[in-house]
Amino acid sequence: MHLYLIRRLLAMLPVLWMISIFVFLFVHAIPGDPARMIAGEQATMADVEAVRRALKLDEPLLIQYFTFVKNTVTLDLGNSLRTGESVYDMLARAAGPTFLLAICALGWSVVFGLFVGVISAVRSGKAADHIGMIAAVSGISMPNFWLGLLLIQLFSLKLGWVGTSGFDSASDLILPSITLGSGVAAVMARFTRSAVIEVVREDYIRTARAKGLVERIVIWKHALRNALIPVVTMIGLQFGFLIGGSIVVERVFRWPGLGSVLVEAIQFRDFAVIQAELMLFSLQFLLINLLVDILYGFINPAIRYK
Amino acid sequence: MTTFINDTAQNTLVKDTKMRSPLSEFWRRLKARRLAIFSGGLLGLLFLFAFAAPIFLPFTPDAFDYSNTLKEPSLLHWAGTDEFGRDVFARLMFGAKLSLLIGISSVTIGAVIGVTFGLFAGYYGGWIDAVTMRVADVLFAFPGILLAIGIIAILGPGILNVILAVAIFSVPAFARIVRGGTLGLKESTYVEAARAAGAPDRIIMFRHILPGILGAVIVYFTMRVGTSILTAASLSFIGLGVEPSVPEWGAMLSAGREYLMAGKWHLTFFPGFAIFVTVMCFNVFGDGLRDALDPKLDETK
C-alpha cells in the first residue's frame, strides 16, 4: 500500500512538470505587457521601462522559466508583480474562503444528491423518480450566475434574510454554496441513481433479498456500498470543478477567494500570481484524484494494491 | 419495485418473439420516454424559431429607439426593451440561432478531434495511448471555464474564438469515452475477424469499432451541446465572449445585470431563462437517447 502511494506520487511529478511548462508558456502567450499595466496609463515609456527592470521582466524567457520552477518547488512563490505582496500570502489568504465555500457546497450537494439519487433509483419510474430527475436536470442546465442573481434578489434584497455579499459572517456562506453546489448536487443525483440501479440488478442483491433481509438494509448497506465506488470517483472530479467553477460565483457574491484573485491577476498580467494559482489548481486536482483512488481501494475490497 | 424475470426458456416462449432490428428497437424505446420526446419537440421548435422566426418578427434585434429604453414587457414588446430601446424578444430569437450555432459547431469540432484521438489511443495502445491520456489528464486538470478563459485571453474574443475555446475543452472527454469503448471492442470477435481478413487499421477503427461506440458518442454529444452553450454564456457574462452588440444570451445577461437593482428584471430573466430551457432540453433529450440505447437501464417493462 505504501509502495503504491509512493509510486503514484512519483508518477505525479512528470505530469506536474508538463503542467508547469504548459502554464508558463500559456501565461506568456497571453498578449499584454505587465510592466505597462502596472505603470498605468498615465505613465511615460521611461516609467514603463523602469518598472520592467524593477520586476526583472527583461530577462530571457528560459531564465524566467527556471526561476519559476525553482521558486515553485521551494514554495518561494515570489511577489505579486502588482502589489509586491508575497504570492504565498495572497494565495493563503484567498485559499481559505474558497476551500470553505467548496467544502460547504460539496457537503450539502453530495449529501442531498446521494439522497435524491437513491430515492429516485428505488422508486424508479414513479413520481418521486421523475420529480427528482427533473430537478436534477434543472440543476445542471441552469446558468449558475443567473441562479445566484435570482437568489440574491429574493433572499437578500426582498426578504433580507441573509447578507448580500462578501464573507463577514457564517450566514454569508449560504447563498454562494447553494449556487455553487446546485450543479454538483444535480450530477450527484443523476449519477447515484444510475449507479444504484445498476447495482440493484446484481445477483448479490437478489441473494440478499432472497435471504429475507429488510429492504432498507439491502439498499443502504449493500447496494449503496457498491454504488459508492463510481460515485466516489465522481465526487473527486466534482471537487476539482468546484474550485475552478467558483470563479463566476465568487464574482457574483464578492467572495474573497482564489477565483477573484485569479481573474484580477489575469487582467493585470500578474504572471507570478497566475502561474502559482494555476499550479495550485492542478496540484490539488491531481491530489484529489489520488485520494479518490485510495478511497476506492478501501471501499472496494476486490482491489489490491501491488 | 420492479420485479425481475428470470430469463428461463419458459419465459422466452411467453414473450413476444417478433425479431426487431436494433434501430427500431432503439426507436421504440425512445418513443416510450415521453419527456425526452417532449424536449426533442421543444428543441425542434427552437430550431424553427431560430431560423425561421426572424422573418415574422415586427422588430429587428438592432433597431434602436432612445425614447423607448428599458421598458418592461408589454403587448408591443413581449420581453420589453433594453437600454438602447431594442426589442428584447427579437434579440432572444437571434440569440437562439447564435447559441445553437456555437453549441453545435464547438462540440462537433471537439468530437471529431476527440474521437479520432480516442480511437487511435485505444486501438494502438502503447505510447500513443500514454501520451494522449497524459495530455487529456493535463487538460482535465484545468477547470473547463479556466481553460476557455485562457484560450480567449490569448486569441481574443469573438464568436470564432469562443467556438474554438469551448471545442478544446470538450476534446479530452470524447477522447476518454472513445478510448474506453475502443479498448473494449478491440478484442471482440468481429474485429479479430476483420484483422484476420487483412483489413487496414484505419478501416477497422472507423468502419468497425466506431459504429459500436457511436451511440455513446451521440449521447455525450447531445449533453455536451448543453454544457457548451452554458460555457459560452459564462464567457460572455465575464466579458470574454462575443462582441457586445451581438444578441448572445450570456452577453445579454451580462449587460442586463447592470440594471437588475434598478428593477429592470426582464433584462436578466429572459436570457437566463432561455439558456436554462435550451440546455435543459438538450440534456433531457440526451438522457432519453442514452436510456434508449442502453437496454440495461430500461425500466419501462
Added chain:
Amino acid sequence: MNFCKTMTLGATMALTVLPLLATQANAETLNITIDATLETLDPHNSTANAVASISNGVMQRLVGFDKDMKMVPMLAESWNVNDDATVFTFNLRQGVTFHDGTAFDAAAVKVNIDRLADQSNNLKRNSMMRVVDKTEVVDEHTFRLTLKEPFGAMLATLAHPSIVMHSPKSLSEDGGDVSKHPVGTGPFVFNEWVPGERYSVLANPNYWEAGLPKVDGVNFLTVKETATSIAMLKADEAQFVFPLPPELFETVDADENFNILEVPGITVRTASMNMAMKQFQDPRVREAFNLAVDKNAFIQVVFAGHGVVPTSPIAANTAYYSAQEEYPFDLEKARALMAEAGYADGFSIEAAGRNSSDETRTLQFLQQQLGQINVKVKINPMEAAARSARFFGNDVTAETATFGLALGGWSPSTGDADWHLRPVYSTEAIIPNIYNMAFYSNPKVDAFIASGLNSADDALRAAAYAGAQKLIWEDRPVIWLAAENKLAGARADLSGVFPMPDGTFAYANADFK
C-alpha cells in the same frame, strides 16, 4: 461530512462574530465601498483614483481642492511665486505633527519633494516632479522650490491628490513601509489593510484642526459588483457608495433614507479618431463624425442623463476653461459633408475601448449612430491588459495602429488646463507616450501649451489656453462625447463626504448628523 460541515461552520462563526461585535459596538464608524482593489497605500506610487481617495484623510498635501476644484490652502497657509514661475515659496502651517510624533516642517516637505523629484526612485508619480531643480529649507516653516524651467501649473500639481506629505520617519530606511503602513498628518490614522478586501482608519485624537474628525473611524470595502454595493447601502452595511452607477440613480433617489450626491465632473469622454488614417485626415469627415453623434442621447443612454455636453476640449470646471461653440446634432449636414469628402457610401472602421459597462455601451452607441452615416463600426471592447498593449504598448506607432476610433476619458486631477491639454492634445503626448490617441499634431497648439507653462500669471496663462482650446476645437481630432457627473450614494444623515469632480472622493469632514 455533516459533522465536518458543522464544525467548520461553528469555527467560522466564532471567528467572525467577534470582530463583527466589535464594529457594531462602535456605531459611529463610516463604511464606504470603493470599486477598485488597492495595490498600494502610497499615493506617490499609484495612478489609481481609489488610492488617492482613501489617502486624503490620512495624509495631506500642501494645497488642496474644495468641492468646486478651487485651490485652497492645506499644509501650506500661503505662498508666492516669482514672475517666470520658477521659484515657489511656501509658508507652512504651524503646530502640525505626523501620526508618529514627528513634527511637520519644511524639512519634512523637502524629504517628500526630493523623493518625488528623484526619477531613479521609479515611483509612478515621479514624472510629475520632473521639473524640480532644487528644494530648500528656508527656515523651520518656510519651504522653497526652484524649478529647472518655468512651469506655471506647479501649484496645481502640488494640489494633485497623489502629492501627499509622508512622515519623514516613515520614509526612512528603518522607519517602515509607506506602501503598507502610511503615516501622515490627516484627521485619520491608518489602522489596518487587508489587501483586496478592506482598508480601515481610525480617528486621530491629535489632529491640528479642532473639532475634526467627527466620526470614530472609516472602513473602505472593495466591492466590484455595483449591484452588491447598492445592496450593502440598503442593508446599512455601507453608508457611502462611490461611484454610483447612473442607472441606479432612480433606485437610490426614490428611497428617502438615502441621498444622491452629484457634482459636475472634469473628466471628458472622447472617441479619438486615428488621424493617421486617410479618412480621418480630411477635416470634413471629422466634423461629420462630431455632427452625427447625438451627444444628448449619449448622455441619456450611457449616463442616464447625468452629464453635460462638452463645449471645449476641457470641462467647464477646469481652470482656464474657455467656452467654444457646441457641435449640434445634425445628421443631414453630416451626410452632406461625408458625400462632399467622397464617402457617401461610408467605410468600415474598428472602435476599441475597455470592456467596462459604460465603455461597452458607448461603443454600441457609436456603432448605432455612425451607422446612420453609412459608417460600419466594428466594436472591440478589450480587457485591461489587451487594451493597454494596443494603446500604450512600446511598439505602438501611427503606421501600425489599426483602430479607427479609440475610446478614452481624461481627468486632470490637478484641476489645471495644462494637465488636460498637454497629455491629450500635444505632439509629445502621442501614444504610447501619454494619451494622444488621435495621433494629432498641431505645432501652434504645442506652442500655446508651452507658453501656458511659462508663467504663473493668470491672465497670460488664460490667454494661452484659450488659444489652444480654440485651435483644438476647430481641428476636432476627437469626437467629444460628454463630461459626466460624478455620483455617489449616501445615507441621508451623512454629511461631509462627497465626490470630487476628478473621480476621487473626500471624507475628511465626515459626520453623522
